[in-house]
Amino acid sequence: MSPPAVLVRGLVKRYGDVVAVDGLDLEIPAGVCFGILGPNGAGKTTTMEIVEGLLAPTGGEVAVLGRTWARDAGELRERIGVQLQETVLDPLQTVRETLTLFGSFYRRCRRVEDVIADVGLEAKATARVKALSGGQRQRLAVGCALVADPEILFLDEPTTGLDPAARRGLWDVIGRFQARGRTVVLTTHSMEEAERLCDRIAIVDRGRVAALGTPDELVARVGGEEVVELSTDPPLDVATWRAVPGVREATVEGPVHRLVVDRVADALPAVLSRAASSGARPVRLATHRATLEDAFLAVAGRSFADAEAAARPGEAS
Amino acid sequence: MTEPLLEPPPSSFVQLLLARVRDFVREPGVLFWVFGFPIVLAVSLGLAFREKGPERVPVLVVDAPEAAAARGALEASPLLSVRAVAAPGAADALRRGDGLVLVRPGTAGGAPTVEHDPGRPGAPAAAALAADALERGAGRKDVVSPALVRVDAPGRRYVDFLIPGLVGMTLMGGGIWGVGYGLVSMRVRRLLKRLAATPMSRRAFLGSFLVHRVGLALVEVCFLLAFGALAFDLRIAGSLADALVVGLLGTLAFGALGLLVGSRAQNMETANGLMNLATLPMWLLSGVFFSTSNFPTWLRPVVDALPLTALNDALRLVVNDGASLAACAGPLAVLAAWTAGSFAVALRIFRWV
Numbered sequence: 196m197s198p199p200a201v202l203v204r205g206l207v208k209r210y211g212d213v214v215a216v217d218g219l220d221l222e223i224p225a226g227v228c229f230g231i232l233g234p235n236g237a238g239k240t241t242t243m244e245i246v247e248g249l250l251a252p253t254g255g256e257v258a259v260l261g262r263t264w265a266r267d268a269g270e271l272r273e274r275i276g277v278q279l280q281e282t283v284l285d286p287l288q289t290v291r292e293t294l295t296l297f298g299s300f301y302r303r304c305r306r307v308e309d310v311i312a313d314v315g316l317e318a319k320a321t322a323r324v325k326a327l328s329g330g331q332r333q334r335l336a337v338g339c340a341l342v343a344d345p346e347i348l349f350l351d352e353p354t355t356g357l358d359p360a361a362r363r364g365l366w367d368v369i370g371r372f373q374a375r376g377r378t379v380v381l382t383t384h385s386m387e388e389a390e391r392l393c394d395r396i397a398i399v400d401r402g403r404v405a406a407l408g409t410p411d412e413l414v415a416r417v418g419g420e421e422v423v424e425l426s427t428d429p430p431l432d433v434a435t436w437r438a439v440p441g442v443r444e445a446t447v448e449g450p451v452h453r454l455v456v457d458r459v460a461d462a463l464p465a466v467l468s469r470a471a472s473s474g475a476r477p478v479r480l481a482t483h484r485a486t487l488e489d490a491f492l493a494v495a496g497r498s499f500a501d502a503e504a505a506a507r508p509g510e511a512s
Numbered sequence: 513m514t515e516p517l518l519e520p521p522p523s524s525f526v527q528l529l530l531a532r533v534r535d536f537v538r539e540p541g542v543l544f545w546v547f548g549f550p551i552v553l554a555v556s557l558g559l560a561f562r563e564k565g566p567e568r569v570p571v572l573v574v575d576a577p578e579a580a581a582a583r584g585a586l587e588a589s590p591l592l593s594v595r596a597v598a599a600p601g602a603a604d605a606l607r608r609g610d611g612l613v614l615v616r617p618g619t620a621g622g623a624p625t626v627e628h629d630p631g632r633p634g635a636p637a638a639a640a641l642a643a644d645a646l647e648r649g650a651g652r653k654d655v656v657s658p659a660l661v662r663v664d665a666p667g668r669r670y671v672d673f674l675i676p677g678l679v680g681m682t683l684m685g686g687g688i689w690g691v692g693y694g695l696v697s698m699r700v701r702r703l704l705k706r707l708a709a710t711p712m713s714r715r716a717f718l719g720s721f722l723v724h725r726v727g728l729a730l731v732e733v734c735f736l737l738a739f740g741a742l743a744f745d746l747r748i749a750g751s752l753a754d755a756l757v758v759g760l761l762g763t764l765a766f767g768a769l770g771l772l773v774g775s776r777a778q779n780m781e782t783a784n785g786l787m788n789l790a791t792l793p794m795w796l797l798s799g800v801f802f803s804t805s806n807f808p809t810w811l812r813p814v815v816d817a818l819p820l821t822a823l824n825d826a827l828r829l830v831v832n833d834g835a836s837l838a839a840c841a842g843p844l845a846v847l848a849a850w851t852a853g854s855f856a857v858a859l860r861i862f863r864w865v
Contacts, residue, residue, distance in 0.1 A: 323538075
């Protein structure tokens, strides 16, 4: 049986007193699209760069394709493709020149025109990088990672800062690569991206894996199918809702009460009549299907926004 | 989707070198620093020292009836250019450098005074010339009368001294800024980290910087020497090939130094500081504009150990004195030592991330 694409055991990375990664375990089977989901500062990028052989861990073990960076760095670099979060490609080179250059680093590489077509930059092949839009630059960055047809593609927040159309364009590129049975490992803090692309997801918080599973499994961890968000005037005690039939869980987030329910259609009338009988008037009411954001809240015990706020400053993501 | 076709890639060294060359020609500002700046310097300095006829020493004399005799004596000298100034502003005119000395008539028919600041370059000689003219005007008879013979053969003028110095300075700037700045800006843009994530040959990468610099340096040396020959009738006493070899060794030394300076800096501010720290002392000490023999003896070993001093010395030996490469062995050994030392240290401490 072939080894897992990535195997991480007890990974630790410290910068002085700051612990960026704190005993993280991961096993990523070959052929899946694996998402590492978490707020800024959770240790996603640090983990990625250790797995990519760019940073040395403080402790723990990392194996990529069954090999270690200490022994097989040269071969591993031939077999993986990497897109880093902050790389600014040389603005004076054209798209074709950039891809030709990256291709020349490998023992074997794809035809540049094929890569250009793959990332949909045919019309921009002779344009300089500085003339590209954000989405086009990001597709070029992914193209640079695809020049040698890697076995694993590592993407660090590939769509952060892109508009929805550019995002979908990049998702298509990633989807086509993955459809050939290749492994994709990506970090994101977009729940939508994780749900859309990933077969398996690790939710990372405070440098550890807080939960692991398929998107559906993680959403199921919320405890119900749907979520009602409600605030009332005057505010009611959150315990009020737990007694309402059909409500599985009730938590407070500022003025908003989040009620996890099996079916909104069943639970909502009971919730509203309970509010009326308590003399409270609903001032805000919204419902949505349980998402990974709800899952994060369920496993991390705090919302994404709170986790990001807590991670600043000293952001060592 | 079908499996992609894989083929053997083009040479990474050639691709890296092409990228360097494209970066260079697509950035017009860099072209000015490499070619325009030294020429502007050479033209302005060359013009300042060229074809003015015999240089006359500027002398100030107080504009007063009792100074008429002294003024006449000074004006009779072919080596002085005399300017009369009103007594109230005379001291200020001397301080401003309108003249190197100020002659005042003696009080009550006494001897005139020659005021000068001996710390100002040329002032003591100017004072001696003024005193000499005053003596002669008062009727002193010359005893020896040595003949003053003017020397203006190519190879012995200031501009002949200056141009090799400008070549050296240009090569230093190109090496340290070109290589160091290029590397640090790639690190700042996280491009070095991205490259480190590929199997790119590190030797090909660093080699592409050095080879690009050497190619550019050969063009720069030829360009400046040709400019000197056309504009100032510079004669290259030695062989052009030897001058190019010296330029090449100098470029390697400065390229390696640029690699060292750029090996760790994480941002442009640090890099700028380090590069100024490396280049400024050599600008001042390495005899670009004047001979290093002006420095006190105790400083000479330091000055002579600097790579720009070695490069300038070797270039002047070949260009001005017609020396062979063997005669430049000393300075060339200094350049080789800087190359090897900088390169070895830079490779050890270089950071990609």
